[in-house]
Amino acid sequence: MQYYDSSINKKLPQLVDYFKSGIGDENKNISHCILLWGADIKSQCALALEIARLLNCKESGEIDCDCINCRWIREQTHPSVKIYTRLDYKEASEGSDDDDGVTGGKKNINVAQAKGIISELTVTSDYHRVYIFCDRDEDGNLLPLNKINFPEVTSNALLKTFEEPPQNTTFIFLTNDKSDVISTVVSRAQSFFVSSKNEIVQNFELVGELLNNYWNIDRNNVLDFENALINLVNENGAVEVFEQMENYMCSLMQSVFNNKSLFQRLLKDLKSVETAKRQTTLTPPMNGTTICENLAFKMILG
Numbered sequence: 001m002q003y004y005d006s007s008i009n010k011k012l013p014q015l016v017d018y019f020k021s022g023i024g025d026e027n028k029n030i031s032h033c034i035l036l037w038g039a040d041i042k043s044q045c046a047l048a049l050e051i052a053r054l055l056n057c058k059e060s061g062e063i064d065c066d067c068i069n070c071r072w073i074r075e076q077t078h079p080s081v082k083i084y085t086r087l088d089y090k091e092a093s094e095g096s097d098d099d100d101g102v103t104g105g106k107k108n109i110n111v112a113q114a115k116g117i118i119s120e121l122t123v124t125s126d127y128h129r130v131y132i133f134c135d136r137d138e139d140g141n142l143l144p145l146n147k148i149n150f151p152e153v154t155s156n157a158l159l160k161t162f163e164e165p166p167q168n169t170t171f172i173f174l175t176n177d178k179s180d181v182i183s184t185v186v187s188r189a190q191s192f193f194v195s196s197k198n199e200i201v202q203n204f205e206l207v208g209e210l211l212n213n214y215w216n217i218d219r220n221n222v223l224d225f226e227n228a229l230i231n232l233v234n235e236n237g238a239v240e241v242f243e244q245m246e247n248y249m250c251s252l253m254q255s256v257f258n259n260k261s262l263f264q265r266l267l268k269d270l271k272s273v274e275t276a277k278r279q280t281t282l283t284p285p286m287n288g289t290t291i292c293e294n295l296a297f298k299m300i301l302g
């Protein structure tokens with residue numbers, strides 16, 4: 001089954017950018033325990049593989065990079081990047097070649113698998129190891145983690161490892177809802193809401209480029225931001241652009257609520273966008289360029 005999907009950059013641009021800038025940071029500024037939640041497990045898995053690619057890329061992480069790590073991850077043959085489900089394990093003691101017989105009735109990621117991971121991690125690796133925990137059916141369709149396929153006894157066996165993993169190791173959990181994963185795991189993980197792909201494409205495709213990492217824009221470049229905003233408004237109408245900006249910010253806020261300062265910044269800017277949207281409905285109407293100018297200055301200069 002092909003789980004890697006390079007179009008994830010377009011489906012979840014703000015999340016990919018978030019991880020890209022964190023991983024690109026000299027301190028590799030992302031959590032080693034990541035919980036993705038939402039209805040769309042396929043997109044979550046594609047995002048997890050993209051995170052694994054960014055962590056392992058020997059170059060600068062470009063989407064079409066041809067380094068050996070990126071190629072392996074695209075082909076899902078990377079030795080240290082694993083999609084880990086209850087079915088991807090054979091009991092050593094049962095020693096049967098009959099996969100269906102062994103795995104067919106297997107209900108969960110068990111303690112033996114947990115111990116396998118712990119012993120794997122005692123060996124140092126040249127790669128950044130990424131374990132993506134989820135479930136799948138016999139046909140390879142991805143399914144979310146829950147307390148049956150990832151039971152408490154297994155998470156408890158791995159808790160210390162999740163808390164203090166060896167260097168260059170990241171765990172990613174895929175689930176529908178945070179309440180489906182044992183709370184001791186959730187409390188150790190950084191959580192990100194992954195909205196379903198259709199929502200994303202419809203809701204803020206116009207403003208994605210403008211708002212990408214806008215909070216890092218230098219104050220001296222406020223006029224560039226303003227001009228780009230004015231162009232968007234002239235081409236698409238003020239209400240449409242401001243609504244998409246709201247969608248972008250709301251969606252990003254759900255993803256970054258662990259990052260308090262960014263969350264506060266988005267909350268503040270969201271109010272400025274709401275003000276701008278209200279100003280477009282005044283009678284007599286307020287000048288569109290003035291609205292954009294005020295908004296750009298509030299967002300970039302604070």
Ligand SMILES: [Zn+2]
Binds near residue numbers: 057058060067068
């Ligand atoms: Zn690469």
